[in-house]
Amino acid sequence: MYLHGTSKINSKGHLEIGGNDVTDLKAKFGTPLYIVDEDLVRLRCREYVAAFRESGLTFQVAYASKAFCTMAMCRLADEEGLSLDVVSDGELYTALQAGFPAHRIHFHGNNKTVEEIEMAIDAKIGCFVVDNFIELHLLNAIAAEKGQRVNVLLRVTPGVEAHTHEYISTGQTDSKFGFDIGNGSAFEAVRVASDLASLELLGVHSHIGSQIFEVEGFQMAVERVAQFAIRVRNELNVAFKVVNLGGGFGIRYVEGDTPLLVSQYVKAITDAVKTHFAGLGDILPEIWVEPGRSIVGDAGTTLYTVGTSKDIPGVRKYVAVDGGMTDNPRPALYDSKYEAMLANRANEENIETVSIAGKCCESGDMLIWDLELPKVISGDLLAVACTGAYNYAMASNYNRIRRPSVVFVKDGQADVVVQRESFDNIVGNDVIPERMKKVAVTQ
Numbered sequence: 001m002y003l004h005g006t007s008k009i010n011s012k013g014h015l016e017i018g019g020n021d022v023t024d025l026k027a028k029f030g031t032p033l034y035i036v037d038e039d040l041v042r043l044r045c046r047e048y049v050a051a052f053r054e055s056g057l058t059f060q061v062a063y064a065s066k067a068f069c070t071m072a073m074c075r076l077a078d079e080e081g082l083s084l085d086v087v088s089d090g091e092l093y094t095a096l097q098a099g100f101p102a103h104r105i106h107f108h109g110n111n112k113t114v115e116e117i118e119m120a121i122d123a124k125i126g127c128f129v130v131d132n133f134i135e136l137h138l139l140n141a142i143a144a145e146k147g148q149r150v151n152v153l154l155r156v157t158p159g160v161e162a163h164t165h166e167y168i169s170t171g172q173t174d175s176k177f178g179f180d181i182g183n184g185s186a187f188e189a190v191r192v193a194s195d196l197a198s199l200e201l202l203g204v205h206s207h208i209g210s211q212i213f214e215v216e217g218f219q220m221a222v223e224r225v226a227q228f229a230i231r232v233r234n235e236l237n238v239a240f241k242v243v244n245l246g247g248g249f250g251i252r253y254v255e256g257d258t259p260l261l262v263s264q265y266v267k268a269i270t271d272a273v274k275t276h277f278a279g280l281g282d283i284l285p286e287i288w289v290e291p292g293r294s295i296v297g298d299a300g301t302t303l304y305t306v307g308t309s310k311d312i313p314g315v316r317k318y319v320a321v322d323g324g325m326t327d328n329p330r331p332a333l334y335d336s337k338y339e340a341m342l343a344n345r346a347n348e349e350n351i352e353t354v355s356i357a358g359k360c361c362e363s364g365d366m367l368i369w370d371l372e373l374p375k376v377i378s379g380d381l382l383a384v385a386c387t388g389a390y391n392y393a394m395a396s397n398y399n400r401i402r403r404p405s406v407v408f409v410k411d412g413q414a415d416v417v418v419q420r421e422s423f424d425n426i427v428g429n430d431v432i433p434e435r436m437k438k439v440a441v442t443q
Ligand SMILES: *Cc1c(COP(=O)(O)O)cnc(C)c1O
Pocket: 064, 066, 067, 085, 108, 207, 209, 210, 211, 246, 247, 248, 249, 290, 291, 292, 293, 294, 389
């Protein structure tokens, strides 16, 4: 398994992250356990900020909180000077409860409810990323009613297809998201938005996909958005102050994944901006990006305890852990691949090929197929790398399994940032109708 960030093998042959031996973390917090390497998250934040500073452009780096949204993570993003994307009232609430400055919060989503819009306007967030005409008019009406003027970006689809899994592509024309540039809908949206009195049109937003390794998709999107900006300026006399180029920067999950450095993605984008927006004169728009996965993904490790196994001679050996699709649904959803290691016997040679199963009642609840490991026994610790993004965020209570805790580790310290769910949490929202209540039977 590739060792990310502060992960290393210590003298006892145990995996250590943020100066914490994972066997100690298991003793203290139990398993499954999400472990987040805080230094690595901060390093990623700083890489984005440094690369933009280097470019000389005005910028905002917004952490796409949907990748991993907890109050501690919102605090960290604030401390690192990032802005924050939210896509629901729950994420907005989390950010506000964490004291995240509202003016640096951007609200996304293709179907924001009236309640969400009201909540966000009342909180005085920085910007709405408007997805469609219904939302444009709704937002304008609600803002007018509240006597406020709100900043908006228009989400446009530039018609760029990023090379990635089909389900996580959003930049092509056939997408549920945004106003299409190619069919004229984006142009019409600019015309409408700039006429709506309670909206301040800041510019446009484009997000072409996720887990992208190449820069060409981003460069093409910049070019299309720049051509669009020039047309809008010439024909509607509207200038974009902000161009948001989304997220989607890839990370290394497994061997063969070839992400670029953060600095390389940012340089490709800012260079493309300088080239393609030159036609607008000497004032370049402010550039925003929205990394999610590449901020938190490789900093996360999930620690499991091995339980049962089933060896089918000549077929395969299944090894089951005490979590699965409830804490990591990505293999089942996207066929995502992960690397893992025996964290308590990290120096031992790999001698068997096993497939890691979860404990849910689904044959599809498999975490990793055909993993090389030392001889695995019940009670071993299995560490799965790169689980920082879209794992806790997508976790469920299927089979009424309690969601694990999340700890931030750093310099030998380990702090719980999300507690493990309790049985009270599991039944806390359940209600038994009066007529079904169990009455004490006396005989
Ligand atoms: C999901 C999403 C992001 C973040 O994507 P990553 O692949 O996690 O970097 C950014 N912007 C928008 C609009 C998104 O939907």
